[in-house]
Amino acid sequence: MPQQLSAILPMIVIFALMYFMLIRPAQKQRKNTQNMQSNLARGNKIVTIGGLHGVIDAIDDSSVLIKAEDGSKLRFERAAIGKVVEGTETAK
Secondary structure (H helix, E strand, O other): OHHHHHHHHHHHHHHHHHHHHHHHHHHHHHHHHHHHHHOOOOOOEEEEOOOOEEEEEEEOOOEEEEEOOOOOEEEEEHHHEEEEOOOOOOOO
16 A cells, blocks of 8 residues: 555646646636736726736726727737736837
8 A cells, every 4th residue: 555655646636736836827817817907997008918908997897908009009909908007108
């Protein structure tokens, strides 16, 4: 019995380390991103995952209309919003 336990113990430790170092932080990040994307509001200054800076002009269920600095309006999927930039101006 002790030999079986000593053979399985390293695998259990490796699985626990992988969970706490890889899986759990990824789940937290995914949850934070989904929360940010569901709480988007008109007027938020944002940066897309592609690096476009702009202000949200309109929102519907699946997409966001972003007004860029030059006045052009672009429609992006909600999933393309990388982060909300608060208290700063868009890139010049």
